[in-house]
Amino acid sequence: MKEKRIETEEWNPLLLPLKDGLASVVVGKEKVLKLLLTALLASGHCLIEDVPGVGKTMLVKSLAKLLGCDFKRIQFTPDLLPSDVTGVSIYNQRTQTFEFRMGPIFGQLVLADEINRTSPKTQSALLEALEEEAVTVDGETYTLPSPFLLLATENPIEFEGTFPLPEAQLDRFMMKIHMGYPSPEEELVILQKHGAGSPLKNLSPVASPTDVLNWRNEATAVHMEKELQQYIVTLVQNTRRLDKLLLGASPRAAIALQKAAKALAFVSGRTYVVPDDIRYLAPYVLSHRLILAPEARLNGETTEVLIEEVLARVAIPFLQGARV
Known part of the structure; x- marks a missing residue:
């Protein structure tokens, strides 16, 4: 597959100040x-x-600052509890009532740093937030700020003290991106930029x-022909027929690919x-949602x-x- 794509390397003039600001740091x-802004405008997490x-x-800090968004960071560790993410109800002796204190998930742009370093129990605290942009604590549901975007990071080469993300969690991320x-x-430019702080x-x-x-x-209003929707369905269906895969792409993956394609067109x-x-x-929307069969993994397939x-x-x- 060719690296250059028809019409995907242009930029919407509305987004150029944001793109230039990010490029000045990263x-x-x-x-x-472009992938990150596509996910942002498709309401998809990365x-x-x-x-x-x-x-x-x-990259995440730069995006929050350029957008003027409320930025929150969660440093995931093995001892982190679900309540450290979502928040906790505390009894107020003066009013004799329970008051909910919001956790760091209540931000417009949330960085989940080293997400695979925390336990599956704490990872699961993000499921409702990623899918419904809300969290439920003690039977009460709280809506997250809008716009809401969660960007999670993980190190692919460290296995000590890490917990692989379950399929249900991975399926809720619209894209998986590698820097x-x-x-x-470029590294010389980085040194020059960081020389003064x-x-x-x-x-x-x-x-x-x-x-x-x-x-x-505006991204949601981008036009998509029915033939392209059928194209997405065919691609997703074909992943479910591969013998080399234990698990193909879900209907949620098809929805994510449609949303992302519209957002990329707008960007x-x-x-x-x-x-195109x-x-x-x-590859960015589907790869992390698929599970290789053991034989395919042993043969070095990806x-x-x-x-x-x-x-x-x-x-x-x-x-x-x-034009196609």
Whole structure:
């Protein structure tokens, strides 16, 4: 599959100040920035997986500052409790009533740092928040702030003291993104930028939470032909027929791919979806939702490669009057 995609490398002029602000801090990661903003405008949460020190936390902090969002950070550790995430009801002796004290999940942009370092019990505290943007404590349901976006990070090479995310948790992340190491030229620029301190201190808001909500509405209104919806269904259905997989993509994955494709079209400055939006996003939206069969894993297969195979086998729909 070719790296360059038709019309996916352009940018919506409305988002250029945000893109330029992120690029001033996170060097050489335009592809990652576009994926992140696509997830933001598709109301989808992201799992950012990579080795330490490549800018995962810096990226999330920069996005929150540029958007003027209420930023919260949760440092996941083995002893973290669900109530440390969602909040807890405390008895007030003066009023003789229980008062709910909100946990750090009550932010507009929440960083779940090293999410795989906490126990499955605490990880499960995020399930309702990721799916319904609400949390339930002591039988009472509380709505999270809007817009709400959770960005989780994990280190792929450490296994000591980690707990793999269960399938139900992974299925609630719209995308899984890898940052990657910078090139020598980019790393030199990073050293120069950090020579006088953190570049975060020079950032100021270029948009607002209201702008995010408006952009989300515009992304939702992006036109998608019925043939492209059928294309998504065929791709997802085909993942369920592969002998090399124990688990294929869920209907939630199909919904996520449709939302992401519309958002990518908007981020790219278009009012319509093209097949390459779907093809470009499929590895990021589907790969973490698939489970390899034991024999395929032993043979060194990866879910990313299997998605490429599915994309190669399914015919790209022809849209009359559209560039494909």
